[in-house]
Amino acid sequence: MFTVGKELEGALGRTGTITTPHGEIRTPAFIPVGTRATVKGVLPESMAELGAQALLANAYHLYLQPGADIIDEAGGLGAFMNWPGPTFTDSGGFQVLSLGAGFKKTLSMDATGVEADDVIAPGKDRLAKVDDDGVTFKSHVDGTRHRFTPEVSMQIQHQLGADIMFAFDELTTLMNTRGYQEQSIARTQAWAERCVTEHERLTESRAGKPHQALFGVVQGAQHEDLRRTAARGLVALGFDGFGVGGAIEKERLGTIVSWVNEELPVDKPRHLLGIGEPDDLFTGVEAGCDTFDCVNPSRVARSGRVYTPTGHFNLTWAASKREFIPIDDDCDCYTCTHYTRAYLHHLIKTREMAGSTLATIHNERFIVRLVDQMRDAIDDGTFKDFKADWLARFYT
Structure with missing residues (x-):
């Protein structure tokens, strides 16, 4: 699935190629975000013309509208949106935090200030509640109640049919306490194990469909021991690749990503989630990430x-x-x-x-x-x- 090309002297960066059922991705590569199976206001044909090698869509939003079953019936995400190349879907884990805590599109990248286990944006209502089994949330569209578990996330993403999908994880903020970060890492590890089991079951039951790769997501905020522990735990589960997630202090981005990538296998691709500013992209490439996405x-x-x-x-x-x-x-x-x-x-x-x-x-x-x-x-x-x-x- 992934071959390493040339390595960057004195750093973790490298070139490579990710092979998927819908084509190759030459890395490092930026993956534009088409949240609802479209990059807002731009035709998929235009995205191909401007050089995008793959597109990333959001499982949470597509589950709500139009429904993963409809996309499955259409032949999968690529066929539904008339995109012939590789596709990614995220797990919905970001929305668990961003909608749950009321932060919407952005999260704090400043570790100073308040620390709390129940972070909520000022003037916002909590739309999601996390427990050890999964997440119960209200739709931001119509207020209906829904339930995501690792198994449900895998079922949705298999119906969406992306070439690369991510395990269901809990994203924390830098404002959460150390104790909560420890609990969250354990929860995400347990969810990852359940995702692998359900992914294997669905792969077997949907044998006629193109193979889908599953990436584990490394959390741990700004704590080196938690980041390294989380990475080692996911490596043991045999994922096809890995995502580096979570709110990260901008000034320490390279250091924190390097901790993770030092623990991850060289022969597996690494995706840095939600990073898209030029200086951060240079930092991420140098620290060993292969693909990036950002809205x-x-x-x-x-x-x-x-x-x-x-x-x-x-x-x-x-x-x-x-x-x-x-x-x-x-x-x-x-x-x-x-x-x-x-x-x-x-x-x-x-x-x-x-x-x-x-x-x-x-x-x-x-x-x-x-x-x-x-x-x-x-x-x-x-x-x-x-x-x-x-x-x-x-x-x-």
Whole structure:
């Protein structure tokens, strides 16, 4: 399933190839997020044209709408959304925390301040309750009550039919106490064992379907001993690959990811969940991660925020109103080769849907291309110089 290419001298980074029933993924690679079987506002054909090798969808959201059984009947996630390449699904574990604690899209990446076992965002109601068997939650769509267990997550993800799926885990925040983190690691390990058992049963009972790989998810917050213990426990279960999850202090991202990857087998792929800013991607690649996903490129694009080699800027700024130039002269995306900043400024300011679409195409291409360039730099031995030069320009 995974072959290692060239290793990064003096670091854990490497190139490689993940082989799936729907094609190969050359790594390192950025995997754009199509939460509800679509990258918001962008056709799957456009995602292929901009260089995406695979897409990731969310099991929680697709379970609620349209239902995993409908996607199964359609022939699986790829067939349903007309995407011929590899697909990933996450387990729904992130939504257990984000909806349960009211944080929605983001979590605290600051370990200072409050510590509590029952973290809740200010002014929010808890929509999910975790116990040792699973999670009971209210739908954010219609308020109906539902129950996820490791077995249910596996059943949903098998119906969705992604090439790579993740074991059901409990994601904590950096604000949870050490004691709760210890309990959560034990719970996630127990859930992982149940996921493996159910995955094996479903694989046998659905023998006519393409093989699906199962990745375990390493939690443990900012604690080295918990991260290493969690990784070793999952390695023993024989997963096809691993996800590095959880809220992580940005300043310690490389250190924490390195703890995990030092424990994981070299011949298994490693996915860093929910990371997409350029400096974090460089750090993750250097620390040994092979694939990455994040909603950020598409989410910020919808408000007009776009990436350039010299940093971010917002298309809504008045300066763009009469700029009849591309977002980025060096970008080869459809947006930059056909449209000007002035036109995009007009679309975003008037809230035309085409504005979000064109900005998203650029941002996704920018990040996909950046990680592709990292892969090439590892192969030709120039990664350290490429990283230093690129970050100096972007963050000037």
